[in-house]
Amino acid sequence: MKNLTKIAFAFLLLAGLMMNAQALKKGSVTYKLALTGNEEAAAMMGESTLxxxxxxxxxxxxxxxxxxxxxxxxxxxxxxxxxTKMAVEVMGMKYEITEAGEEALNNNNGIGNLENATDVTYDKKDVKEIVGFKCYKANVKMADGTSNAFYITEGIAPQTPIKETKIKLAGYPLEIITNTPQGEMTMTATSFAKELPKDCFVITGEGYTKVTMEEFKQQMSGGGM
Incomplete structure (x- = not known):
């Protein structure tokens, strides 16, 4: 369960690698998640979306x-x-994590994080269409010498980075391929909607146990599961 939690946080961090541009400024993007190079972790993750x-x-x-x-x-x-507000439901247990913002970011420092990027180059000849948007490739070089691939579109306004970074992308990523300790992670958009669902910016439901991030991590590592 601890490894699964790390995978989940890694994908959540990838979701924050955005900046502002003149294009569509609201909407909902659904991604299919895939993990390769680690059969055990991939099997644990199963069918997953973000x-x-x-x-x-x-x-x-x-x-x-x-x-x-x-x-x-x-x-x-x-x-x-x-x-930041955060809620998790796992194996029938429901948690609302208090003071989630900084803890969540610190827990994932270096996993697909543009904070550790040193350079970005664009290849506008490497293009593909993803959910109706023309995308081109951005190669991001990391401080550890690895490179991550982002297929970005300028048709959707990228969001403000959750943490300030020296490297910013010129568009909104609709596919991200990055190397992590759990294996190669890929997020590929499968749909885009211009209208936002009702209550998408609130936590709904009842029965959540309030815990700190540290208490939650202890639960996931086996203390309470």
Missing amino acids: TIHFDEKTQATEMNMMSGMMLMKTITPFGNVKD
Whole structure:
């Protein structure tokens, strides 16, 4: 369960690698998640998706892993990470994580994080169409010498980075391929909607146990599961 939690946080961090541009400024993108190079972790993750809802003030991510056995939602106001709200449902247990913002980012430092990027180059000849948008490739070089691939579109306004970075992308990623300790992770968009779902920026439902991030990690590592 601890490794699965790391995978989930890694994908959530990838969801925050955005900046502003003149294009569509609100919408919902759903991605299919894939992990290769680590059969055990891939099997544990199972069929998984990530949906990002955004407007000019807020981003919400909804993670669905293991065909619904693990659900995770984060809501982050741009420019105010400390007010991030986070809820997790796993194996029948429901947690609302307090003070999730900074803890969540610190837990994932270096996993697909543009904070550690040193250079970006664009290849506008390497193009593909993803959910109706023309995308081209951005190669991002990391401080450890590895490179990650982003297929970006300028048709959707990228969001403000959750953490300030020296390297910024020229468009919104609709496919991300990055190397992590758990294997090669790929996020590929499967749908885009211009209209936001009702209540996408609030945590709904009852029965959540409030815990700190540290208490949650202890639960996931075996202390309470």
